[in-house]
Amino acid sequence: xxxxxxxxxxxxxxxxxxxxxxxxxxxxxxxxxxxxxxxxxxxxxxxxxxxxxxxxxxxxxxxxxxxxxxxxxxxxxxxxxxxxxxxxxxxxxxxxxxxxxxxxxxxxxxxxx
Amino acid sequence: xxxxxxxxxxxxxxxxxxxxxxxxxxxxxxxxxxxxxxxxxxxxxxxxxxxxxxxxxxxxxxxxxxxxxxxxxxxxxxxxxxxxxxxxxxxxxxxxxxxxxxxxxxxxxxxxxxxx
Numbered sequence: 311x312x313x314x315x316x317x318x319x320x321x322x323x324x325x326x327x328x329x330x331x332x333x334x335x336x337x338x339x340x341x342x343x344x345x346x347x348x349x350x351x352x353x354x355x356x357x358x359x360x361x362x363x364x365x366x367x368x369x370x371x372x373x374x375x376x377x378x379x380x381x382x383x384x385x386x387x388x389x390x391x392x393x394x395x396x397x398x399x400x401x402x403x404x405x406x407x408x409x410x411x412x413x414x415x416x417x418x419x420x421x422x423x
Numbered sequence: 424x425x426x427x428x429x430x431x432x433x434x435x436x437x438x439x440x441x442x443x444x445x446x447x448x449x450x451x452x453x454x455x456x457x458x459x460x461x462x463x464x465x466x467x468x469x470x471x472x473x474x475x476x477x478x479x480x481x482x483x484x485x486x487x488x489x490x491x492x493x494x495x496x497x498x499x500x501x502x503x504x505x506x507x508x509x510x511x512x513x514x515x516x517x518x519x520x521x522x523x524x525x526x527x528x529x530x531x532x533x534x535x536x537x538x539x
Binding site for chain 2: 342344346351352353354355356359399401403404410411413414415416418
Protein backbone atom coordinates (compact mmCIF):
# COMPACT_ATOMS: atom_id res chain seq x y z
CA UNK A 311 0.00 0.00 0.00
CA UNK A 312 0.87 3.66 -0.06
CA UNK A 313 3.27 4.99 2.53
CA UNK A 314 5.15 8.13 3.53
CA UNK A 315 8.47 8.12 5.34
CA UNK A 316 9.79 11.17 7.15
CA UNK A 317 13.04 11.72 8.93
CA UNK A 318 12.78 11.25 12.65
CA UNK A 319 12.95 14.23 14.90
CA UNK A 320 13.23 16.29 16.78
CA UNK A 321 15.17 18.61 14.55
CA UNK A 322 16.77 21.31 16.66
CA UNK A 323 18.13 24.45 14.98
CA UNK A 324 19.21 27.93 15.86
CA UNK A 325 17.30 30.86 14.46
CA UNK A 326 18.24 31.73 10.86
CA UNK A 327 19.63 28.25 10.18
CA UNK A 328 18.78 26.31 7.03
CA UNK A 329 16.12 23.64 7.36
CA UNK A 330 15.63 20.38 5.49
CA UNK A 331 13.09 17.76 6.48
CA UNK A 332 13.27 14.71 4.27
CA UNK A 333 10.17 12.96 2.98
CA UNK A 334 9.93 10.02 0.61
CA UNK A 335 6.86 8.19 -0.53
CA UNK A 336 5.67 4.94 -2.03
CA UNK A 337 2.51 5.01 -4.08
CA UNK A 338 0.97 3.73 -7.26
CA UNK A 339 -0.21 6.20 -9.82
CA UNK A 340 0.30 9.93 -9.48
CA UNK A 341 -0.46 11.19 -6.01
CA UNK A 342 -0.63 14.77 -4.85
CA UNK A 343 1.90 15.60 -2.15
CA UNK A 344 1.43 17.86 0.85
CA UNK A 345 3.19 19.32 3.84
CA UNK A 346 1.02 20.12 6.85
CA UNK A 347 2.11 21.97 9.97
CA UNK A 348 0.75 21.48 13.48
CA UNK A 349 1.44 24.12 16.11
CA UNK A 350 1.19 23.06 19.77
CA UNK A 351 -2.37 22.28 20.84
CA UNK A 352 -3.84 22.91 17.41
CA UNK A 353 -5.06 20.97 14.41
CA UNK A 354 -3.13 20.67 11.18
CA UNK A 355 -2.83 23.41 8.59
CA UNK A 356 -1.85 22.99 4.99
CA UNK A 357 1.59 24.51 4.47
CA UNK A 358 2.15 23.74 0.80
CA UNK A 359 1.32 21.21 -1.87
CA UNK A 360 2.32 19.93 -5.29
CA UNK A 361 0.03 18.02 -7.59
CA UNK A 362 2.38 16.72 -10.28
CA UNK A 363 5.99 15.88 -10.92
CA UNK A 364 8.47 18.78 -10.88
CA UNK A 365 5.92 21.11 -9.29
CA UNK A 366 7.31 23.26 -6.50
CA UNK A 367 5.05 24.17 -3.62
CA UNK A 368 5.95 27.22 -1.57
CA UNK A 369 4.51 29.20 1.31
CA UNK A 370 5.87 31.35 4.15
CA UNK A 371 9.44 30.81 2.97
CA UNK A 372 9.07 27.02 2.88
CA UNK A 373 9.55 25.10 -0.35
CA UNK A 374 9.25 21.52 -1.53
CA UNK A 375 9.66 20.05 -5.01
CA UNK A 376 7.80 16.95 -6.22
CA UNK A 377 10.56 14.63 -7.44
CA UNK A 378 9.08 11.60 -9.09
CA UNK A 379 12.45 10.08 -10.02
CA UNK A 380 13.48 9.93 -6.37
CA UNK A 381 9.91 9.73 -4.97
CA UNK A 382 10.71 12.58 -2.65
CA UNK A 383 9.15 15.82 -1.42
CA UNK A 384 11.72 17.32 0.94
CA UNK A 385 10.76 20.44 2.87
CA UNK A 386 13.27 23.31 2.96
CA UNK A 387 13.51 26.79 4.39
CA UNK A 388 16.49 29.06 4.06
CA UNK A 389 16.24 30.81 7.42
CA UNK A 390 14.04 29.45 10.20
CA UNK A 391 12.44 31.49 12.95
CA UNK A 392 11.44 30.59 16.48
CA UNK A 393 7.81 30.82 15.35
CA UNK A 394 8.43 27.92 12.93
CA UNK A 395 8.70 25.53 15.87
CA UNK A 396 5.99 22.95 15.23
CA UNK A 397 5.42 19.43 13.98
CA UNK A 398 5.55 18.97 10.22
CA UNK A 399 3.68 16.17 8.44
CA UNK A 400 4.33 14.99 4.91
CA UNK A 401 1.32 13.41 3.23
CA UNK A 402 0.04 12.08 -0.05
CA UNK A 403 -3.41 11.76 -1.50
CA UNK A 404 -4.79 10.32 -4.67
CA UNK A 405 -7.88 11.29 -6.58
CA UNK A 406 -10.27 9.11 -8.46
CA UNK A 407 -12.82 9.30 -5.66
CA UNK A 408 -10.42 8.21 -2.92
CA UNK A 409 -9.53 11.13 -0.71
CA UNK A 410 -8.02 9.27 2.19
CA UNK A 411 -4.62 10.81 2.83
CA UNK A 412 -1.57 8.90 3.93
CA UNK A 413 0.55 10.71 6.52
CA UNK A 414 4.12 10.40 7.60
CA UNK A 415 4.75 10.14 11.32
CA UNK A 416 5.61 13.82 11.65
CA UNK A 417 8.86 15.62 12.39
CA UNK A 418 9.14 17.97 15.32
CA UNK A 419 11.10 21.15 14.67
CA UNK A 420 12.50 23.17 17.57
CA UNK A 421 14.08 26.51 16.79
CA UNK A 422 16.10 28.26 19.48
CA UNK A 423 16.71 32.03 19.56
CA UNK B 424 -10.21 29.47 2.34
CA UNK B 425 -12.28 26.57 3.51
CA UNK B 426 -12.72 26.26 7.25
CA UNK B 427 -13.57 23.30 9.42
CA UNK B 428 -14.63 23.79 13.02
CA UNK B 429 -14.78 21.38 15.93
CA UNK B 430 -16.70 21.60 19.15
CA UNK B 431 -15.85 21.38 21.93
CA UNK B 432 -12.17 22.22 21.86
CA UNK B 433 -11.61 20.62 25.22
CA UNK B 434 -13.72 18.29 27.35
CA UNK B 435 -13.17 16.55 30.65
CA UNK B 436 -15.58 13.80 31.64
CA UNK B 437 -15.98 11.00 34.12
CA UNK B 438 -15.34 7.41 33.23
CA UNK B 439 -18.45 5.71 31.88
CA UNK B 440 -20.02 8.79 30.34
CA UNK B 441 -20.43 9.49 26.64
CA UNK B 442 -18.97 12.46 24.85
CA UNK B 443 -20.05 13.92 21.51
CA UNK B 444 -17.65 15.85 19.30
CA UNK B 445 -18.93 17.88 16.37
CA UNK B 446 -17.12 18.61 13.14
CA UNK B 447 -18.54 21.22 10.79
CA UNK B 448 -17.49 22.45 7.40
CA UNK B 449 -18.29 26.15 7.50
CA UNK B 450 -18.24 27.28 3.90
CA UNK B 451 -18.30 24.15 1.81
CA UNK B 452 -20.16 20.88 1.64
CA UNK B 453 -18.38 17.72 2.66
CA UNK B 454 -19.82 14.39 1.65
CA UNK B 455 -16.81 12.78 3.29
CA UNK B 456 -15.08 13.64 6.53
CA UNK B 457 -12.30 11.86 8.38
CA UNK B 458 -11.79 11.31 12.07
CA UNK B 459 -8.31 10.92 13.51
CA UNK B 460 -6.85 10.24 16.87
CA UNK B 461 -3.49 11.59 17.90
CA UNK B 462 -1.48 10.46 20.88
CA UNK B 463 1.18 12.73 22.36
CA UNK B 464 4.17 13.18 20.08
CA UNK B 465 2.74 10.74 17.56
CA UNK B 466 1.26 10.90 14.14
CA UNK B 467 -2.37 10.93 13.20
CA UNK B 468 -4.19 7.64 13.31
CA UNK B 469 -7.14 7.48 10.95
CA UNK B 470 -10.09 6.08 12.85
CA UNK B 471 -12.89 6.22 10.32
CA UNK B 472 -14.29 7.79 7.21
CA UNK B 473 -17.61 9.50 7.73
CA UNK B 474 -19.93 9.35 4.74
CA UNK B 475 -22.98 11.58 4.42
CA UNK B 476 -26.10 9.49 4.07
CA UNK B 477 -24.46 6.16 4.71
CA UNK B 478 -22.56 4.22 7.34
CA UNK B 479 -19.09 5.21 8.37
CA UNK B 480 -16.13 3.12 7.30
CA UNK B 481 -13.94 2.16 10.23
CA UNK B 482 -10.26 1.35 10.11
CA UNK B 483 -9.06 -1.98 11.36
CA UNK B 484 -8.92 -2.16 15.12
CA UNK B 485 -11.35 0.71 15.74
CA UNK B 486 -14.49 -0.36 17.59
CA UNK B 487 -17.52 0.99 15.77
CA UNK B 488 -19.76 0.51 18.80
CA UNK B 489 -17.32 2.48 20.90
CA UNK B 490 -16.83 5.34 18.49
CA UNK B 491 -20.18 6.17 16.93
CA UNK B 492 -20.08 8.34 13.84
CA UNK B 493 -23.05 10.10 12.33
CA UNK B 494 -22.82 12.25 9.22
CA UNK B 495 -26.14 14.00 9.58
CA UNK B 496 -25.77 16.56 6.81
CA UNK B 497 -23.36 17.79 4.19
CA UNK B 498 -21.75 20.10 6.74
CA UNK B 499 -21.84 18.12 9.98
CA UNK B 500 -20.28 14.91 11.25
CA UNK B 501 -20.32 13.83 14.88
CA UNK B 502 -18.12 11.41 16.77
CA UNK B 503 -19.53 10.01 20.01
CA UNK B 504 -17.17 8.26 22.37
CA UNK B 505 -19.47 5.93 24.29
CA UNK B 506 -18.78 4.78 27.83
CA UNK B 507 -15.50 6.62 27.84
CA UNK B 508 -12.55 5.29 29.81
CA UNK B 509 -9.22 6.89 30.69
CA UNK B 510 -7.51 5.10 27.79
CA UNK B 511 -9.81 7.02 25.43
CA UNK B 512 -8.15 10.25 26.49
CA UNK B 513 -6.57 11.70 23.40
CA UNK B 514 -6.61 14.51 20.85
CA UNK B 515 -9.33 13.93 18.25
CA UNK B 516 -9.12 15.73 14.92
CA UNK B 517 -11.50 15.78 12.00
CA UNK B 518 -10.83 16.77 8.43
CA UNK B 519 -12.74 17.26 5.23
CA UNK B 520 -11.20 17.05 1.79
CA UNK B 521 -11.49 19.60 -0.92
CA UNK B 522 -12.91 17.26 -3.50
CA UNK B 523 -11.32 18.85 -6.51
CA UNK B 524 -7.81 19.25 -7.82
CA UNK B 525 -5.31 18.09 -5.27
CA UNK B 526 -7.49 16.60 -2.56
CA UNK B 527 -6.01 18.71 0.21
CA UNK B 528 -7.50 18.21 3.63
CA UNK B 529 -8.98 20.96 5.76
CA UNK B 530 -8.55 20.15 9.40
CA UNK B 531 -10.52 21.10 12.42
CA UNK B 532 -8.62 22.56 15.38
CA UNK B 533 -8.95 19.34 17.35
CA UNK B 534 -10.69 18.29 20.56
CA UNK B 535 -8.74 17.37 23.66
CA UNK B 536 -10.64 14.65 25.55
CA UNK B 537 -9.63 13.81 29.09
CA UNK B 538 -11.45 10.98 30.83
CA UNK B 539 -11.02 10.87 34.59
